Amino acid sequence: MTQKLPAEFDRRAFFTKIGLGSLGIAAAGTVVFTYEFLSPNVLFEPSAIVNVGKPENFAVNSVTMDVNSGIYLVRADEGFFALSAVCTHLGCLTAWNQDLGIIACPCHGSKFTRTGEKIEGPAPKPLPWLKTSVSDEGDLIVDRSIDIPPLQYLRI
Amino acid sequence: MSMTTKADQIVDKVRGSRVWRSVFRSGTGSSTLHRALAIQQNVFLHLFATKVRKRMVRFSSTWYLGTLTLGTFLILVITGILLMLYYHPSVPQAYADMKDLQFVVSSGLFLRNLHRWSAQLMVFLVFAHMFKVFYRGAYRTPREFNWVIGIVLLLITLLLSYTGYLLPWDQLAFWAITVGSNLSSAVPLVGSKIHFLLLGGNQVNANALLRFYVLHCVILPLAAILFIAVHFWRIRKDGGLYVQQSEPKTQAATDGTLPAKEVK
Numbered sequence: 001m002t003q004k005l006p007a008e009f010d011r012r013a014f015f016t017k018i019g020l021g022s023l024g025i026a027a028a029g030t031v032v033f034t035y036e037f038l039s040p041n042v043l044f045e046p047s048a049i050v051n052v053g054k055p056e057n058f059a060v061n062s063v064t065m066d067v068n069s070g071i072y073l074v075r076a077d078e079g080f081f082a083l084s085a086v087c088t089h090l091g092c093l094t095a096w097n098q099d100l101g102i103i104a105c106p107c108h109g110s111k112f113t114r115t116g117e118k119i120e121g122p123a124p125k126p127l128p129w130l131k132t133s134v135s136d137e138g139d140l141i142v143d144r145s146i147d148i149p150p151l152q153y154l155r156i
Numbered sequence: 157m158s159m160t161t162k163a164d165q166i167v168d169k170v171r172g173s174r175v176w177r178s179v180f181r182s183g184t185g186s187s188t189l190h191r192a193l194a195i196q197q198n199v200f201l202h203l204f205a206t207k208v209r210k211r212m213v214r215f216s217s218t219w220y221l222g223t224l225t226l227g228t229f230l231i232l233v234i235t236g237i238l239l240m241l242y243y244h245p246s247v248p249q250a251y252a253d254m255k256d257l258q259f260v261v262s263s264g265l266f267l268r269n270l271h272r273w274s275a276q277l278m279v280f281l282v283f284a285h286m287f288k289v290f291y292r293g294a295y296r297t298p299r300e301f302n303w304v305i306g307i308v309l310l311l312i313t314l315l316l317s318y319t320g321y322l323l324p325w326d327q328l329a330f331w332a333i334t335v336g337s338n339l340s341s342a343v344p345l346v347g348s349k350i351h352f353l354l355l356g357g358n359q360v361n362a363n364a365l366l367r368f369y370v371l372h373c374v375i376l377p378l379a380a381i382l383f384i385a386v387h388f389w390r391i392r393k394d395g396g397l398y399v400q401q402s403e404p405k406t407q408a409a410t411d412g413t414l415p416a417k418e419v420k
Contacts, residue, residue, distance in 0.1 A: 035353075043357050091338040092331060107335060 048145035055080065055140055055156050063096045063103075063114060071130060071142055072096060072103070074114060079153030082132045082142040083116050088125040103127065115150060126150070203385060205392040212397040221285035226384065228278035233377065235271040243323070245369035247362045250325035275317055282313050294398035302390040305383055312380045319372035322365060333360050333368070 050069040058064055058075040065072050065085060070093055072083040085103075087094050092107035102119060103112040110121030117126050131146035132154045140154075170176055172184045182193035192206040211217060242261055243253045257264035286306065289295055295303035322333045337354055341347040356363030391397060 038353050038356075040356050040363060043363075045357055045359060045361060090335040092335060107331065 048143055050142045050144065051135070052082075052140045052142055054138060055134070063098075065096050067093070069142075069144065071144060073140065073142070076114075076153065079155040080132060080140060081115075081153055082130040082140075084128050084130055084144065084147075086127075087123055088127060089121070089123040094127070117150075203388045203392065205396050208396060209399065211399050217399060218397065219284075219288060221281055221288050225278060225281040225285055228274045228281060229380065229384070231274045232271060232278065235267050235274070236373065236377075238267050239271060240373060245323070245366050247365060248325065250323060250365060254324045254326075275320060279313060279317055282310055286310065289398075292398065292400065299390075299394045299398065302387060302394055305387045305390065309380065309383050309387060312376055312383065316372060316376045316380065319368040319376065322360070322368045323372065325365060330360055333364065337364075 046069065050066065050071065052064075052066060052071075052073050055075075058073060058080070060075055060077065063072055063074050070085045072085050074081050074083060083103075085094050086092075087105040087107065087110055089105065089108055089110050092105050094103050094105045094110070094112065096103055101114065103114065103116075104110070105121065105123070108122050110123035111119040112123070112127050113119060116129060128147040129150050129152065131143040131148050133141045133143075134154070134156060135141050168184050171180070177183065180194070181197050182190055184190070195201045195204065195206040239257065242257055242264065244250060254268070257268050259265070289303070289306070318333075318336060322329045337351055337360065340354060341351045343350055352358065354364075354367070355361070356367050
């Protein structure tokens with residue numbers, strides 16, 4: 001008379017568990033593999049660090065836009081600062097309006113002051129101030145990847 | 157012997173031939189059985205019901221909006237494949253290729269405009285089809301799952317529209333995709349990751365153009381074809397095209413079928 005094995009030692013259940021477990025591990029691996037594959041490791045995008053030139057090129061109380069890097073270099077009475085020109089709403093490139101003295105976005109009508117504060121429009125945040133420094137050669141350097149708290153002027 | 161019968165004889169001879177029978181197994185004759193077999197034994201036609209009621213296929217029932225949507229989709233597939241022969245999804249060649257299609261390639265302007273207008277029309281027809289289904293109540297049991305498949309097809313249609321918008325690589329395309337892809341950044345926690353994966357970078361660039369091209373030309377059309385097939389098959393499985401049960405008897409009498417056989 002054969003003795004019936006307890007359910008937990010059932011051969012079929014054991015192999016089912018092994019099989020499903022392996023498939024689960026393979027599926028998780030596939031997700032990670034796919035995610036890694038879809039994330040590029042090397043980007044051919046412009047450097048976040050921009051050399052905007054000599055400080056004396058900028059007149060006092062002037063706003064200069066660099067369209068290619070999407071930044072404003074402002075020389076105020078208090079000193080220099082750099083502002084991101086990318087609208088905080090949906091990423092359009094804003095423009096400086098000299099006559100009105102404001103920064104305006106053409107896409108959805110957000111308006112900002114020269115220091116990046118929002119005047120009106122759908123933008124949820126002010127335009128961020130960007131880290132500005134002076135290189136050994138005396139050039140103004142803006143790092144677009146680093147935001148700084150507003151009103152930290154660079155005095156030269 | 158009249159011409160018609162002679163033509164019929166020739167058709168019957170061809171349909172009875174060994175080669176024809178090896179392809180189409182339903183055989184000669186036009187009995188109800190043969191006509192039903194012709195539908196049942198065809199891989200494409202068997203998605204559909206072998207028998208439909210006249211009032212299901214009346215114009216007023218559906219305005220043929222689903223069929224018209226399929227028509228625009230087929231136009232888009234054919235014109236799209238032709239446009240691919242002259243289009244390189246690279247920066248800045250994509251814009252030049254789009255302009256060449258308009259001004260240099262024979263019939264290029266016609267094909268591009270046909271693709272563009274059909275795309276606009278398809279989005280319109282999808283919505284019109286959904287409104288018609290909704291207001292007739294044709295989404296109700298047992299067709300609720302087919303409505304869900306319809307929602308998936310709506311999303312695929314909109315994604316096809318959106319991904320195709322970038323391909324001309326002009327200012328309109330660039331800023332539209334900049335704005336649109338920034339919407340995905342609003343997703344909590346993983347928003348910026350989705351944005352990064354969608355564009356293949358931090359900004360709309362060569363990677364984004366290539367990703368949108370592959371989505372537009374391969375992944376989304378395949379998904380659309382798959383779901384369209386299920387959508388059509390479900391019409392048969394859910395009891396055929398919806399007809400309102402409350403429609404007057406006088407109209408039902410013109411159906412040519414016995415009221416007792418009405419699909420409930």
